[in-house]
Amino acid sequence: MRNYELVFVVKPNTDEEAREAVLNKVKEVVATEGEVVKVDVWGTKKLAYPIAKFTEGHYVLVNFKAGVEVPKEVDRNLKINENVIRHMIVVA
Numbered sequence: 048m049r050n051y052e053l054v055f056v057v058k059p060n061t062d063e064e065a066r067e068a069v070l071n072k073v074k075e076v077v078a079t080e081g082e083v084v085k086v087d088v089w090g091t092k093k094l095a096y097p098i099a100k101f102t103e104g105h106y107v108l109v110n111f112k113a114g115v116e117v118p119k120e121v122d123r124n125l126k127i128n129e130n131v132i133r134h135m136i137v138v139a
Contacts, residue, residue, distance in 0.1 A: 048081060048112045055125055055134035056104035059091055065130050066105055072128070073109055076121050081113025098132050110139065 053073065057066050074083050089106035098104070111117075118136045125134045 048114055050084075050139040051111050051113060051118055051136055052139045053109040053111065053118075053121060053134065053136045054106065055109075056094070056098075056106055056132050057130050058099075058101060058132055059103040059105055061105070061130045066107075069125075069128055069130055070107060070109075072124055073121055076124055077109075077111045077113055077117055079117065079120075081111055081117050083109060083111045085110040101132060104132055 055069070055073075057069055070086065074086075077083050085108075087108040087110075089108060091103055091105050094102055094104050122134070122136060125131045
């Protein structure tokens with residue numbers, strides 16, 4: 048298993064329930080073949096440049112350990128989620 052870092056940005060106008068749903072989905076996918084090590088909610092911050100007409104976003108950092116297939120599935124789930132405006136997964 049490898050260590051991964053995931054940072055995703057949720058639209059600032061989404062409610063707390065929708066943000067929790069995105070985070071819970073990520074945790075659920077990681078739990079299939081790995082484990083979530085740490086979740087750090089950074090909160091709402093200003094974006095470096097406008098993305099889809101948004102100038103702010105709600106940032107979340109997730110550190111996890113998993114096999115090579117899990118990041119692909121997390122990536123797929125975040126791409127189809129309409130509340131996520133950006134995400135990035137890197138090997139830590």
